[in-house]
Structure formats: structure tokens, C-alpha cells
Amino acid sequence: MNGSLGAGLEVVTVAAPAEHPAARAGRLPRNRSVWIGAAVLLVIVAIAVLAPALGTSNPAEIEPTARNRRPGAQRVIRHDDGSKTVTTYRMGTDSLGRDVYSRVIYGSRVSLVVGVSVALVSVVIGLVIGLVSGYIRWLDAIVMRVMDGLMSIPAILLAIALVSLSRGAGLRTVIFAILIPEVPRVVRLVRSVVLSVREEPYVEAARALGAPTAAVLTRHVLPNTIAPLVVQGTFVCASAILLEAILSFLGVGIPPETPTWGNIMAEGRALFRIFPHNILFPSIFLAATVLAVNMLGDGLRDLLDPRVRKQI
DSSP, X not given: OEEEETTTEEEEOOOOOOOOHHHHHHHGGGOHHHHHHHHHHHHHHHHHHTHHHHOSSOTTOOOGGGTTOOTTEEEEEEOTTXXXXXXXXXXXXXXXXOBHHHHHHXXXXXXXXXXXXXXXXXXXXXXXXXXXXHHSHHHHHHHHHHHHHHHTSOHHHHHHHHHHHSSSOOHHHHHHHHHHHHHHHHHHHHHHHHHXXXXXXXXXXXXXXXXXXXXXXXXXXXXXXXXXXXXXXXXXXXXXXXXXXXXXXXXXXXXXXXXXXXXXXXXXXXXXXXXXXXXXXXHHHHHHHHHHHHHHHHHHHHHHOTTTGXXX
């Protein structure tokens, strides 16, 4: 659009070109949150996968003669033939003589399984409920009142209540107890996206042409929810890892014979002032994992959110 300003001074306005997909990929190397979070998370995943190779002993093995050893302590066993076996406790031992290093390594498996499982299942369930609730007006009021009721209860209290109602605590029970409080968060997110997308001209045109509701949801509405769901899934994963640790720390989560970061810290709290390593090392792994997942989610949000895209 051309116009004149003053004496022969011409102003030219050029429309900004649409962003090419390669431009979005080009922003990825400059986003440090994504790289740092992904790198730390990749290390934690590698530790969990390679736990049998990295662990120095059976995490459930009790050794009364090696109780409450400090990090770096060694245990020497002399054999009748004159040989000896030296065991080094890299992170010390707990009050039952179990190797804290091996327990922390194996505990990463439980935390990651819980976090990923809750994130995937909650995203799938929340996506279905959110799509239906946001698109079908008469069903929206009923579904959202149920979701509001679940969200009115603190997540940790609801999880404790669900675990208490079950016959016995276990991995599946803990995943289910954490899943219920997380689903409403995903439902509300998907519903908010659907409420805005269903008023778009292309969605109204599809309905006017007689397209079935299922086709409108899958072809026109669903693609708009993918980016927010990816980000929300990372936050749900971090929240689930933290909730599992809290439940185990309180003694209502994974049984003590299965090492998790939460029950390792719970077993070491009685002697925390004398032997702080029982809580220090699992808490470092827990904090690093939750922080890495949150950083990854923040970075993905900045990349996928058009409102902050120009700031990157």
C-alpha cells in the first residue's frame, strides 16, 4: 500500500510474510530451556534404563554390619583363602545397611514410570472429555461441574484418599490415585481451546456443509489442541513425579521394599541430622528431574505459543 507524506516523500507498507516451518525450527537452538531440560532428563532416563549395570548391589539387600555408613565408606570382607572383597558405598548406607546409591538409581525407574504413565493417560482421557465437553454445549455444564468438584480438593489429599480406599498400595494404585486429580487440568485446557476454535469460520463452514460431529472434531478442532497438550503433558509429568514422592514419603505410596526417592527420604528422616546423605542424594535427583521436565515444558511453550513467539 503506497501513500505520500510531505513533499514527495513516499511511504511503502509491506505485509509481513507468513512464518515458514523452518523458522520455528531455527528458534530451537536459541532456546536454552529446551536443551538444558532435555539434556538433564536424558541423563535421568539413561540412569533408569541402565540401573542394573550402574547399580553396585541389590537395592533391597539388607546388611546389618554396614548400617549407616557415610558416603565413600568401604566394607572389606576377608575370605579364608586370603583374598578380600572391598565394597565402596558411594552414597553411604541407610539404617538397614542397604546401599543408598543403588536404591537411588533404581528409584529413578519408579518415578519416571509414574510420571510418564500419568502424563500419557491423563492427556488421552482429558483430550476426549475436553473435546466432547467444549463442543457439545448441553454436556459442557455437567462435565465441568464434575471437573470443578475434583479440582476443589487438593491433589495430594485426593490421592491419599484414593490410595486409602484401595486394598493395598502398589504401582498401579499410585498411578490411578495421581491420575484422577490431574485429568481435570487437561480437560479444562482442551475445553478452553475448543470453545475458541468452534467459533472459527472454517468450523462453522464445515458444520454448514453437514460434516458429522466426529469429523469436525478430528479434522478441524483436534489439530489445534496438540501444541497445548504437549506442553501440559510435561507439567503433568513433573507434578506426578512430585506427588509420587510425597505419597511414598508419607508412607501411603509405593511399599518400602520397592526403592523410590520418596520412601528413601522417609526412611532417612529419623537420622537426618546425623546422616543427612539418606535424604540429600534422593532429593537432589528428585529436584533435578522435576526441574528438567518443567524447563522442557517452559521451552516448548515458548516455541509453540504464538503470543510469545516474536520474543524468542
